[in-house]
Each structure stands twice: as C-alpha cells, then as structure tokens.
Amino acid sequence: MIIDLISDTVTKPTPKMLEAMMSAKVGDDVFKMDPTVNELQEKVATMFGMEDALFFPSGTMANQTAIKLHTQPGDLVICDKYAHIYNYESGGVAFNSGVTCKLIDGERGMFTAKQIEEIAAAKPEIYLPYTKLICLENTTNKGGGACWDFEEIKKIQQVAKKNNLKFHLDGARLFNALVAKNETPKQYGELFDTISICLSKGLGAPIGSLLLGSKKDMTYGLRLRKLLGGGMRQVGFLAAAGIYALDNHVERLAEDHQKAKEIGALLGSLSYITKVEPIETNIIIFYVDEKIGAEFFINKMKEKNILLTPMGDGKLRIVTHLDYTDKMHEILLKELKNF
Numbered sequence: 001m002i003i004d005l006i007s008d009t010v011t012k013p014t015p016k017m018l019e020a021m022m023s024a025k026v027g028d029d030v031f032k033m034d035p036t037v038n039e040l041q042e043k044v045a046t047m048f049g050m051e052d053a054l055f056f057p058s059g060t061m062a063n064q065t066a067i068k069l070h071t072q073p074g075d076l077v078i079c080d081k082y083a084h085i086y087n088y089e090s091g092g093v094a095f096n097s098g099v100t101c102k103l104i105d106g107e108r109g110m111f112t113a114k115q116i117e118e119i120a121a122a123k124p125e126i127y128l129p130y131t132k133l134i135c136l137e138n139t140t141n142k143g144g145g146a147c148w149d150f151e152e153i154k155k156i157q158q159v160a161k162k163n164n165l166k167f168h169l170d171g172a173r174l175f176n177a178l179v180a181k182n183e184t185p186k187q188y189g190e191l192f193d194t195i196s197i198c199l200s201k202g203l204g205a206p207i208g209s210l211l212l213g214s215k216k217d218m219t220y221g222l223r224l225r226k227l228l229g230g231g232m233r234q235v236g237f238l239a240a241a242g243i244y245a246l247d248n249h250v251e252r253l254a255e256d257h258q259k260a261k262e263i264g265a266l267l268g269s270l271s272y273i274t275k276v277e278p279i280e281t282n283i284i285i286f287y288v289d290e291k292i293g294a295e296f297f298i299n300k301m302k303e304k305n306i307l308l309t310p311m312g313d314g315k316l317r318i319v320t321h322l323d324y325t326d327k328m329h330e331i332l333l334k335e336l337k338n339f
C-alpha cells in the first residue's frame with residue numbers, strides 16, 4: 001500500500017463518481033452543446049451568485065484567462081510573494097498577458113489592505129506599469145493551507161473598488177476555506193470580479209476547474225479559453241465528475257482537516273521536528289532537524305511507502321485527501337513516531 005501525501009490531486013474517482021461519469025449525457029462543448037457541462041457551469045454560477053461560469057481543463061488555464069481578461073501588456077498585478085499565479089504557473093503571467101507582478105511580503109501567503117494601499121493608488125505615470133488587478137489565493141498553497149480573514153478581504157475589495165482595480169480570487173482550494181471557516185460561496189461571489197475553483201484538488205474529481213464572473217467577462221473568456229487551446233468537445237463525462245464532487249465531497253473536507261490537525265499535533269511533539277506551521281485545512285508544512293535534512297527524511301519515508309514533497313527552503317509538505325484512509329492515517333502516525 002502506497003500512502004501518497006504529495007498532494008490532494010492524487011485521488012482517483014470513486015466507483016460512484018465513475019458511475020456518474022459513465023452515464024453522463026454529452027455533446028460538443030465548443031458549440032455549447034454539452035448538456036452536462038452546461039449544467040455544471042450553471043450550478044456553480046448559481047452557487048456563487050455570479051452571472052456565468054466556464055469549465056476549464058486546469059486551474060492554471062482558468063487563472064491565466066482571468067489575468068488576460070483584466071490586463072493589457074505592461075500592466076501590473078498585485079499578489080503575494082507565495083502566489084501560485086506567480087510561482088507555479090510556468091511564468092504564464094508574462095507569457096500569456098505580458099504583465100509583471102508586484103509581490104507583497106505577506107504572512108503565509110496572505111497580506112493586508114494596508115500593505116497594498118500605496119501601490120493600488122499609484123497615479124498612471126508614463127514610466128510606471130499601470131496597476132490593474134489584485135489577486136488573492138484562498139486557501140494559500142505555499143502558505144500551508146491558510147485561510148484569509150474575510151474582513152480583511154472586504155477591506156482589500158474596498159481598496160480595489162476605490163482605485164478601479166479588478167479583483168481575482170485563485171480559489172483552487174476555496175472549498176477547504178469555506179468548510180474550515182463556515183463561510184458560503186455567495187459571500188465570495190459578491191466581492192470578486194472573477195473566481196477560479198478546482199474540482200481536481202480536495203473535491204476528488206480527476207480533472208476540471210471553473211472560472212466565474214460576469215456574462216461579459218465570460219463571453220471574452222470563452223474566446224480566450226479557445227485561444228489557449230482549452231476548447232473541449234464531449235467533456236460532459238468530466239463535468240459529471242465535477243457535479244458529483246460538488247454534491248458529495250464538500251462537507252467531507254472536514255475529515256481531511258481533522259486528520260491534518262492530528263498529524264500536526266503529533267509532529268509538534270516529536271524531537272526531530274523543529275517547526276510545524278499552524279494547520280487550518282488539509283496542508284501541513286513542517287521542518288525536520290538540520291542534522292537529518294529534508295531529503296534524507298523524504299527518502300526514508302519513501303522506503304516505508306509514504307510519499308511527501310519538499311517545498312523549498314527546507315519546508316516539507318503533507319496534504320491529506322479523499323484517498324487517505326483511516327488505516328493509512330494509523331500507519332503514518334506510527335511511522336512518524338518510530339522514525
């Protein structure tokens with residue numbers, strides 16, 4: 001048995017999800033004729049109280065489309081120094097949109113309204129990049145699954161509004177935040193111009209993301225999706241997995257969070273662990289004693305069929321998910337104790 005804790009993207013469809021996929025009604029989605037894709041898009045738009053939604057093959061493509069929607073080459077995007085859009089999308093902000101990022105020195109991937117006030121209000125001088133867009137990420141990935149304080153998001157939205165800036169949320173793991181903080185999708189739909197969400201992370205679908213926004217933005221978004229190569233055909237089979245995931249796999253995220261907290265509590269008590277970052281959702285970031293070293297630790301765990309991943313700067317990451325069972329949890333806790 002392999003205990004794969006590398007990411008929540010490693011899950012495989014459950015038998016019931018596969019059943020839903022196999023019985024999906026499909027059509028050509030480039031002609032908007034796939035009824036299951038249409039159903040998923042409408043379902044998610046309604047859930048967030050937003051006008052429209054588009055189904056994407058990946059979260060990266062959804063985010064990149066949003067950035068392209070809101071900017072022109074030479075513009076500036078405000079984001080945290082840990083942001084996925086800056087660190088883990090292959091430099092796509094530069095490649096696809098020709099923009100630069102102002103990296104904010106936040107805490108665990110989150111910054112404050114105060115930290116961006118000045119750059120958000122920069123006057124359009126000919127020698128400056130124009131500030132056009134503020135991007136947040138909730139939960140934060142490199143920040144260890146941290147959840148934003150909703151009041152702070154509202155303050156940042158006020159800064160965006162006051163300065164005529166667009167506001168995008170990378171919500172790849174937004175459902176983890178909603179469950180952990182007892183918030184609703186509509187609260188977020190009210191604040192942001194665009195939101196991306198992933199079905200292929202904690203929700204356990206094999207593929208799929210959505211971008212939400214206004215009718216107007218999603219009309220141009222549809223063209224951008226085609227331009228980027230994301231126009232797909234009979235993908236109702238995949239959309240059906242997403243519908244199933246939204247109906248059945250949201251509330252259970254609390255179980256992943258509980259297991260993550262238990263792992264964190266144990267790690268915190270072990271002498272060879274030097275630090276465990278606060279755990280709010282399903283991501284655990286921790287550091288092993290320098291004398292052991294991250295690489296040695298990863299290799300030793302691999303010998304026990306336990307897979308985890310390095311995050312740079314000596315950080316180690318464990319992610320709990322749908323396919324991480326109670327039995328695996330028992331084994332992991334035992335192996336960590338005995339290391």
Ligand SMILES: *Cc1c(COP(=O)(O)O)cnc(C)c1O
Nearest residue numbers: 058059060061084137141170172
């Ligand atoms: C996973 C992830 C994405 C999108 O990733 P894809 O692999 O392209 O689906 C975007 N943002 C964050 C924060 C993520 O964790």
